[in-house]
Amino acid sequence: MSDWVILWEWAEFAIRWLHVITAVAWIGSSFYFIALDLGLNRNIDGPADGEEWQVHGGGFYHVQKYLVAPEAMPAHLTWFKWESYSTWLSGAALLMVVYWAGAELYLIDYTKIDWPVWQAIAVSAASLAVGWVLYDLLCKSPLGDRPTALMLVLFGILVAMSWGYHQVFTGRAAMLHLGAFTATIMTANVFFIIMPNQRIVVADLKAGRKPDPKYGKIAKLRSTHNNYLTLPVIFLMLSNHYPLSFATPHAWIIAALVFLMGVTIRHFFNTMHMKKGMPWWTWAVTVVLFIIVAWLSSAPMFDTYEESEARALSPVEARFAAAGGFDEAHDIVLGRCSMCHAREPVWDGIASAPKGVLLETRADIAGQARAIYVQAGISHAMPPGNITFISPEERAAITHWYRQVN
Template sequence: MAAILTSLRNTVIAGCVLAAILLIMYFVWDGQAGQLFWAFIFRWLHVISGVMWIGLLWYFNFVQIPKMPSIPDDQKPAISKVIAPEALFWFRWGAMSTIVTGLILAHLNGYLGDALTLGAMNDFMVHKHTAIGIGMWLGIIMWFNVWFVIWPNQKIALGLVDAPADAKPAAGRTAMLFSRTNTLLSIPMLFAMVSAQNIY
């Protein structure tokens, strides 16, 4: 067991194997690979991606950003040169995967257009489509912030691209403010997503 748990790669493989066993059980119990099955698969991938994305967003905002001022200057490069670039890699690709799988899921379930227009395409309002649409738009705004504001500014702040030294503090502040914006938006976004599945 230690050979599995001391290696992240082996841990993830073991988790995938267990998920594959559950998938086999589904097919043994007369499961079929129809539309509902693929909608489930993309919902599962959407949730996994979202956990990676929002988990890292909350790590940055609840742990890393508040604790950076208390880290001695000689130890800060460990965060800015090693941990932050790796965390930002998984953060931005978690965001991309969450958006892509979410849009595919909405298409498979037949409400993509209704959700993106907040139900305006119908003659009557479907509250579920409005709720999921609000969640989708908040998620899209957050994704945009990650890829087109936070990541470009973090590259400057962390010194991953050539930029004047005096540009780093402003870039860091911009990245932080948009990260905090995403933290703010994540709370109603998750409310809208979960309410669409449970109360409408």
């Protein structure tokens, strides 16, 4: 079973790597086309809506945009869709591997709701689907003709979802799910709206009919939404590495402010690409919002030591706490790890427990059994540089304890 854990860790790494690669491809193409569209020279004669000359990699490129479609169907037409699909599919796989398969550790917070794993997973999956349905209905309502009002309503939904996720899941899972909620909307925009609309235009063109420009207008609205949602999604996907963002009572507010920062940053670049100047005030607003986020993160992040000792152990914690060798492993972790992984770290230069991992109480240590096994048992990742001088015998004791259950 321990070999399975190693394979599982590598599978998670591979999927995460794939997710990053596909996300880079999607975000890169998305940002490029938004910048291209906003920066087109439209003071030209002819059927094209605009054109742009660009130089890159030693060559010159002449790009033209047609508002609906060119007069004749091009022999070669490149569709930009798989970047989006691959990013969502790899992200969904990562969600399943980390948060569904590891629900007892990473998804469920038993101090909030003590529910079966299958129920937590069902809520996780359903919330992503519900988000798209609600968003799509709003876009197809009269609000669709009022982009600013629509964005404000969408922001309100995101704030409500941020609060809701933090009421039922761990802080780490809540931030991740808010990112997945948003990313699902973005990919569904591509799959259900943008691509079908483009296919209608192409079909009309092949049949000799004049395409209806409304399809391009609808697709552009959804693409614009994706443009403004991208940066917050990246922040939320990275947040699980930074406990100051998720391990605080105000994490749901922090997530909401991140969406505002995404708007201010993208507004700067979009305005610049439109050649309407550089609104530097957006960076000032971004800095202020970031300072507020940092201030919110300074609130008490964890339950007290006494509260943690008093609460009942979760099922996974109970299994590892009852395993043979736990007492020895417990003492090793306290002596080698808890000076950093504490509610109030005593190691100079560390303000909060790395990745929000606490290793002070029996429940803490039992609940982090797999991470301890991987990081300090079969590998030498922890402590960093073996700065607390954990011995080979102590690593063997940790490994022995974990394998009593697995």
